[in-house]
Amino acid sequence: xxxxxxxxxxxFFRQEIPSFPPEGYSLRWFAAIPGNSAxxxxxxxxxxxxxxxxxxxxxxxxxxxxxxxxxxxPGRAAINTLLLLPLVVPGIVLGTSLYVxxxxxxxxxxxxxxxxxxxxxxxxxxxxxxxxxxxVTASLLGLDIIIEEAxxxxxxxxxxxxxxxxxxAIRPGIVAGALFGFVMSFGNxxxxxxxxxxxxxxxxxxxxxxxxxxxxxxxxxxxxVQILLIAAAMIVTDRYVxxxxxx
Amino acid sequence: MARLVLTDLSKRYAxxxxxxxxxxxxxxxxxxxxxxxxxxxxTTTLRMIAGFIEPxxxxxxxxxxxxxxxxxxxxNTGMVFQSYALFPHLTVAANVAFGLEMRKxxxxxxxxxxxxALRLVRLDGYGERFPRQLSGGQQQRVALARAxxxxxxxxxxxxxxxxxDAKLREEVRIEIRELQRxxxxxxxxxxxxxxxxxxxADRLVVMADGEIRQIGTQRDLYERPANRFxxxxxxxxxxxxxxxxxxxxxxxxxxxxxxxxxxGPTGEASLxxxxxxxxxxxxxxxxxxxxxxxxxxxxxxxxxVHVRLSPEDRVVVQIRNRTDAAAPEVGDxxxxxxxxxAGMVFNSRSAGP
Numbered sequence: 001x002x003x004x005x006x007x008x009x010x011x012f013f014r015q016e017i018p019s020f021p022p023e024g025y026s027l028r029w030f031a032a033i034p035g036n037s038a039x040x041x042x043x044x045x046x047x048x049x050x051x052x053x054x055x056x057x058x059x060x061x062x063x064x065x066x067x068x069x070x071x072x073x074p075g076r077a078a079i080n081t082l083l084l085l086p087l088v089v090p091g092i093v094l095g096t097s098l099y100v101x102x103x104x105x106x107x108x109x110x111x112x113x114x115x116x117x118x119x120x121x122x123x124x125x126x127x128x129x130x131x132x133x134x135x136v137t138a139s140l141l142g143l144d145i146i147i148e149e150a151x152x153x154x155x156x157x158x159x160x161x162x163x164x165x166x167x168x169a170i171r172p173g174i175v176a177g178a179l180f181g182f183v184m185s186f187g188n189x190x191x192x193x194x195x196x197x198x199x200x201x202x203x204x205x206x207x208x209x210x211x212x213x214x215x216x217x218x219x220x221x222x223x224x225v226q227i228l229l230i231a232a233a234m235i236v237t238d239r240y241v242x243x244x245x246x247x
Numbered sequence: 248m249a250r251l252v253l254t255d256l257s258k259r260y261a262x263x264x265x266x267x268x269x270x271x272x273x274x275x276x277x278x279x280x281x282x283x284x285x286x287x288x289x290t291t292t293l294r295m296i297a298g299f300i301e302p303x304x305x306x307x308x309x310x311x312x313x314x315x316x317x318x319x320x321x322x323n324t325g326m327v328f329q330s331y332a333l334f335p336h337l338t339v340a341a342n343v344a345f346g347l348e349m350r351k352x353x354x355x356x357x358x359x360x361x362x363x364a365l366r367l368v369r370l371d372g373y374g375e376r377f378p379r380q381l382s383g384g385q386q387q388r389v390a391l392a393r394a395x396x397x398x399x400x401x402x403x404x405x406x407x408x409x410x411x412d413a414k415l416r417e418e419v420r421i422e423i424r425e426l427q428r429x430x431x432x433x434x435x436x437x438x439x440x441x442x443x444x445x446x447x448a449d450r451l452v453v454m455a456d457g458e459i460r461q462i463g464t465q466r467d468l469y470e471r472p473a474n475r476f477x478x479x480x481x482x483x484x485x486x487x488x489x490x491x492x493x494x495x496x497x498x499x500x501x502x503x504x505x506x507x508x509x510x511g512p513t514g515e516a517s518l519x520x521x522x523x524x525x526x527x528x529x530x531x532x533x534x535x536x537x538x539x540x541x542x543x544x545x546x547x548x549x550x551x552v553h554v555r556l557s558p559e560d561r562v563v564v565q566i567r568n569r570t571d572a573a574a575p576e577v578g579d580x581x582x583x584x585x586x587x588x589a590g591m592v593f594n595s596r597s598a599g600p
Contacts, residue, residue, distance in 0.1 A: 149299055150332035152319040154397060155349030164345075168336045 004227070011220035018217060029221035039222055042206030045117070049202065050185040052121045054178050057128030062174060065133050066166075069140035080133070087130040091190030098123050099194040115197025123195055127188060128181030135180070139173025140166075179237050183230055249310030249400040249433055250275045251296070256305035257457075258291050265291045267457040268305065273401075276431045278424065282444040283454035284480070289437045290405060292454070296435065297403055298322050309400050320349070325399030329406040331390040333378040339365070339389050340374030346397035364396035365389075367426060384415045391423065395430065402427065404436035408443060420447060441481060453477050475517055475593035484519040484591075485563045491516050491592055501557030506533045511592030522565035524589035527552065527575060532584030538562075540579045550574060554583050 014024035033039055061083070067073070068080050086094060102114040113119035147169065151161040167174070189204040196205060203226065207219055251273040258266040266288040273279045281289035294300040296307055298319035307315045314322045325346075334342050340361050347357045365371055368388035378386055387407065394402060407423070408416045424447050427434045438444050444451055445465050453460045453468060453476070460480075461473040472478035479486070489499035495509035497518050507518055529535065541561065542553040545568070552564045552575050564583055568574070575581060 144330060144332060146328050146330055146332040147334055149297075149319070150326070150328060150393075151334070151345070152299075153297055153324060153326040154346035154393070155320045156345075157318070157320050160349070165334055169334070171336070 007220050007223050007227075010217050011224045013217050013220075016216045018215065029217045030225070032218055033222060033225065036218070038201065038206045038210065039203065039218075042201050042203035045200060046186050046203040049117065049120050049124055050182050053124035053128050053185050054182045056121065056125040057132050057181050058174065058178055060125070061129045061132035061177070062136055062167075064129075065136035065140060066162075068133070069137050070145070080137070083133045084130045086126050087134075091188065094123075094126070095191035095194035098126075098191065102195070114195065115200070117200065120192065120195050120200075120202075123191060124185040124188065127184050127191065128178075131181040131184060132174070132177035135173045135177035136170060139170035143169050175237055179233060182233070186230070187226075250308075251310075251401050251433055251435070252306075252308040253292075253296070254306040254308075256292065256295060256302050256307055258288075258295060258300060259303040265457055266295070266302075269454075269459055271452065271459075271462070273433055273435065275433055278427055278434045278436070278447060278449045280444040280448035280451045281435065281437045281454060282441065282451050282481075283439065283460075285439055287454040288457035289439075289452075289454050291457075293403055293405055293435060293437045296401065297324050297326050323397065323400045324403050325394030325397055325401075326403040326405065327387075327390045327394050327407045329409055331378075331386045331410075333386055333389055333393075335378055337377075338374060339370065339376050339378065339381070342378065342389060343374075343393045343396050346393060350397065360396055364392040367395060368392045368422070383411055384419060387411060387419060388422075391426070395426070395432075400433065402432045402434040404434060406438055407436065408438075409440070416443070423447070445481075451481075453480060455480070472519070472591065472593075475519065475595065478519040478591060478593060483522055483563075485522065485561070487518040487520070487560050487562070488595055489516065489518065490514055495587070497590065497592060499557065499560045501559030503536060503557055503560055505536075505590060506587040507590030507592050508588060512594050515595055516592045517595040519591045519593060520562055520585065520589060522551065522563040523549075525562060525564040525583055525585045527554075527564055527566055527584075528582050529584035533587040534590070535582055535584040537580065537582050540575050540577050540581055543575060543577060552581075554581060556583065 010018055011029060012025045012027070013022045014026040014028070015022065064079070064083060068076055099114065102119050106112055106114060113122075143166070147165055148161050151165040152158075156164060187204060188202075189208065192202050192205060196202060201209065203222070207222060211219055251271070253269055253271040255268045255270055256266060257264070257268050269288075269292055271279070281292060283289045291300060295302050298314070298317055298321075302315060305315070306313060309322060309324070334345065337345070343361045343364050344357050347360055352360070361374065362371070365374060368391050370385060370388055370392065373381065373385070373389075378389065381389065387410070391407075404423070408419055411419060420443060426432075436444075436447060448465065450462065450464055451468055452462050455476050461468060461477045463471075468477055468481045472481065475486070478484045487497075487499045487505075489497055491507075491511060491513045492498050494513065495506060497505045497507045497516065499505065499518070505518060526532070536556050538554040538556040540552055541555050544551040548568055549565050550568050552566060553561060554564055555561050562583060
């Protein structure tokens with residue numbers, strides 16, 4: 001908590017070089033953000049990438065979770081582990097291997113991936129999938145499978161059962177998985193470092209680059225904005241699904 | 248509402264034969280109970296009727312239509328599950344309406360049907376609540392209303408009362424039975440609870456090891472059990488081992504000569520005696536044997552008196568608990584008597600008839 005408190009405090013310091021005690025307080029660093037194109041573009045790119053990656057992650061991870069939790073097939077445990085693996089592989093390692101993979105892929109197929117938004121989105125989807133798989137699988141395992149039979153007994157076919165009963169019943173897991181995945185993607189630095197192209201920087205990279213030259217409280221102000229946005233997303237989500245019940 | 252006919256229905260898994268050729272004819276409006284110990288195949292049979300398990304062989308017909316290989320959603324059965332299986336994200340009314348929506352019924356017709364179904368189970372006014380806001384008994388009644396709302400051909404009840412506490416169980420038992428009668432529903436209930444089975448059924452099916460051991464009314468099963476298993480499972484029996492020397496005469500392994508029913512097998516056999524058919528110190532009886540009281544258990548209205556008749560043979564005699572007579576005590580010398588008809592003889596080894 002302490003670093004968080006310090007960041008919030010620092011963001012309101014008036015002087016350029018952070019020193020204690022502060023000489024005074026001001027909002028000038030917040031006011032400076034919209035004028036800084038690196039931060040603004042980084043924010044937009046991060047948002048775009050996180051949204052698209054979340055969509056792709058959901059589209060892949062929800063059906064995967066349904067298969068893992070509901071069907072018994074050879075290699076089920078292995079696939080489950082595989083899907084959760086990006087969670088334990090360090091970001092640097094993931095970034096390096098994806099970097100190599102995308103270069104090799106480009107050489108082999110001629111389709112440019114490295115440095116493109118597509119390449120970045122796909123990589124981020126990889127980071128999001130484990131979160132969705134974990135939370136959705138947990139929801140499915142906590143759900144009494146008998147209610148699916150009850151639905152079928154009442155006349156619902158497999159698809160209708162999935163759409164009307166199973167998916168709504170595990171909605172909290174899906175929403176929570178998407179939210180966590182989104183946050184992980186939005187704040188991802190290590191992996192993205194390897195994959196961004198020239199002129200295309202995500203917000204965390206923009207912050208890092210800024211820090212290489214300056215240490216004024218702009219970075220703290222940007223962080224405060226970022227933290228508040230994520231907190232707002234969580235609070236809004238929590239109104240619809242109780243996150244505390246899922247995680 | 249329809250007749251249900253199962254013909255040689257069976258289910259074989261890789262490692263065991265769960266149901267071995269069940270044949271049943273359930274009349275329109277009849278309440279049939281499948282009774283048996285766990286693992287006897289009763290639930291598998293019910294689930295095959297509902298369509299959740301595909302039979303390995305045989306045939307199931309509902310109302311004259313072959314449903315053997317129809318998926319669950321193409322059969323018009325209403326199932327009440329042990330765990331209620333209410334949809335947690337839907338209100339009570341939406342739960343009850345679900346089956347009607349699946350039948351593409353217009354909204355305007357659904358609402359009155361839902362109200363009616365909830366009224367039947369005395370839950371009017373609970374429509375807007377969610378299942379988790381209801382007690383176990385209320386959830387059970389919602390599950391029943393949901394199954395009744397679709398006006399099923401057959402109502403299937405899978406141990407519907409086992410999650411309720413004893414007092415509530417008796418109430419709901421009567422309630423289900425009254426509703427079923429009032430609506431003229433064909434119903435099949437699975438239970439391992441003998442008392443529940445006896446109080447609710449028109450007819451009972453006793454199952455063990457995937458097979459039907461006997462079909463009949465309460466009286467049939469109790470007074471004319473078809474085999475040793477039924478004699479032991481429905482009601483209480485004490486068994487004496489020995490052999491039938493000639494029809495109507497049984498000699499125990501303790502060498503007691505006993506007169507019994509003449510309709511049983513000959514050779515090695517078991518003699519089954521209902522404790523309440525035996526009496527202590529009777530004036531005269533077909534069988535009258537001396538013995539010594541070994542144990543007395545006090546059950547309130549009745550006493551169970553365990554009497555040793557020979558080193559090999561012990562019987563339980565149930566007597567009324569009377570305040571005007573002294574209760575037998577351990578060590579008392581007594582005579583145990585019973586009529587010839589009380590002695591039922593079965594093949595001792597095989598559980599089958």
